[in-house]
Amino acid sequence: MSLSLNFLMLSAAVAACGSAAASEAKTAMWTDQDRVVFLGDSIIDGGTLLLLVEQALRQAGRPVPEFVNAGVASDTAAMMRARLDRDVFPFKPTCMVISAGANDVVRKVSPEVFASELSGILEAAKAHEAQVVLLTTTIVGPKYADNEHLRVQYHKRIHALAQSFGCPVAEVHARMSAARDRGESELLSPDDIHLYFTGYRWMARAVLDAAGYAEVAVPEKLICTPYPGLIRDWLVRIAPDPKQTLDAAAAQSLKPDENWKSIELPMRAEPENFWYAQELERGAALLAPVLGKAPKYQAAATFTSPGARTVYLHTGGDLQSVWLNGTKVYQAGAWRGWKLGRESVEVELRAGANSLLIETGPVFILTLHPQRNPLRP
Numbered sequence: 255m256s257l258s259l260n261f262l263m264l265s266a267a268v269a270a271c272g273s274a275a276a277s278e279a280k281t282a283m284w285t286d287q288d289r290v291v292f293l294g295d296s297i298i299d300g301g302t303l304l305l306l307v308e309q310a311l312r313q314a315g316r317p318v319p320e321f322v323n324a325g326v327a328s329d330t331a332a333m334m335r336a337r338l339d340r341d342v343f344p345f346k347p348t349c350m351v352i353s354a355g356a357n358d359v360v361r362k363v364s365p366e367v368f369a370s371e372l373s374g375i376l377e378a379a380k381a382h383e384a385q386v387v388l389l390t391t392t393i394v395g396p397k398y399a400d401n402e403h404l405r406v407q408y409h410k411r412i413h414a415l416a417q418s419f420g421c422p423v424a425e426v427h428a429r430m431s432a433a434r435d436r437g438e439s440e441l442l443s444p445d446d447i448h449l450y451f452t453g454y455r456w457m458a459r460a461v462l463d464a465a466g467y468a469e470v471a472v473p474e475k476l477i478c479t480p481y482p483g484l485i486r487d488w489l490v491r492i493a494p495d496p497k498q499t500l501d502a503a504a505a506q507s508l509k510p511d512e513n514w515k516s517i518e519l520p521m522r523a524e525p526e527n528f529w530y531a532q533e534l535e536r537g538a539a540l541l542a543p544v545l546g547k548a549p550k551y552q553a554a555a556t557f558t559s560p561g562a563r564t565v566y567l568h569t570g571g572d573l574q575s576v577w578l579n580g581t582k583v584y585q586a587g588a589w590r591g592w593k594l595g596r597e598s599v600e601v602e603l604r605a606g607a608n609s610l611l612i613e614t615g616p617v618f619i620l621t622l623h624p625q626r627n628p629l630r631p
Contacts, residue, residue: 572615
C-alpha cells in the first residue's frame with residue numbers, strides 16, 4: 255500500500271474519531287512572526303520533526319514561523335522542566351511544542367509525578383505567554399510492552415492538563431498506532447523506541463493537525479540544505495593520543511601537514527540510516543568513513559571574515575573542544591544533546607584570516623552564525 259493511500263485512509267479514520275478531532279486546533283496557530291520552540295527528548299533532538307513541519311508549511315505556501323530545537327536525548331519531563339530557563343525562554347517563544355513521556359515510561363516514573371512535572375512546564379509557558387501544543391507519546395516496540403499501562407495513564411493526564419490549560423493535543427500515539435495496526439513497517443528503529451522516517455511523518459501529521467493545518471500535506475521526502483554558517487573545508491586526522499587533551503601550547507603550535515586528510519562539507523558518504531543521511535546533507539562531519547574508527551579526532555579549518563564581527567559558535571554532535579585563533583572558546587561539559595546549537599558561544603572574529611582547531615568524537619557539527627538560533631537562515 256502506498257504512503258499516500260495510507261495517509262488518506264488515516265485522515266478518514268481521524269475524521270470519524272470525535273475525541274481526536276475535538277483536541278485539534280480549528281484555526282492555524284502560527285504566523286511568520288512566531289517563534290516556536292520544540293521541547294523534548296531524543297525524538298526532538300534529532301531534528302527531523304522540525305524539518306518536516308517547516309517543509310510542509312513552506313511547500314503549502316503557508317507562513318513559516320521560526321523554529322527552535324530544544325530537544326535533549328534521554329530527557330524526562332522533570333529534566334525538561336529543569337532546563338526551561340536555559341534552553342527555552344531565552345528564545346522568547348510565542349509557542350511551545352512539548353513532547354514528553356517516552357523516557358518517563360521507560361524509567362517507570364509514576365503517572366502522578368509525570369503529570370506534576372508536565373504541569374510545571376505548562377505553568378511556566380503560561381507565565382511567559384507562550385501557547386502550547388501537547389503531544390501524546392510515540393508508540394514503542396515489544397521491548398517496552400510491559401510499560402504500556404503507564405503510557406495509558408500518561409495519556410489520560412496529558413489530555414486532562416490540555417483541557418485545564420486550554421491547549422490542543424497532537425495525537426501522535428493514535429496516528430502511529432493506526433499505522434501499525436494496518437501493517438505499516440519502518441515506523442520504529444530496531445531499538446523499539448526511536449523512529450524511522452515513516453514514524454516521523456505520522457508524528458508531523460499529528461502536530462500539523464493539532465496546530466490547525468489539517469489540510470497541509472506532510473512531505474514524502476525531506477529536502478535538507480546546509481546549516482547557515484557552516485564551515486565547509488577541513489583537514490582531519492585521528493588524534494595521536496586519545497587520552498591527551500590539547501593545551502594552549504599544543505593548540506597554538508599544531509600545524510596540519512600532508513598526513514591530514516581533506517574533507518568538504520556537506521560530505522558525500524553512504525550513511526547508516528535516514529537520520530545520518532539527513533545530518534550529512536545539513537553539514538555534519540562523519541569521520542570514521544574517512545579515517546577509520548577511533549575514539550578521538552582532530553580537525554583544522556581556516557576561513558576569511560570580511561570584517562571584525564561578533565558571531566555565535568554553535569556546537570553539536572560529538573564535538574569536545576574548539577580553539578579559535580589560538581584561544582580556547584569551547585569545552586564540552588555535561589550532556590546537552592546532539593543537535594546543533596546545544597551550546598551557542600558568543601565569539602569574536604577578526605577581519606581577514608581566522609583559524610579553527612577542534613577535538614571531537616566520530617561526528618561533529620559546527621557553525622559560525624550571527625543568530626542565536628542556529629536553524630535560522
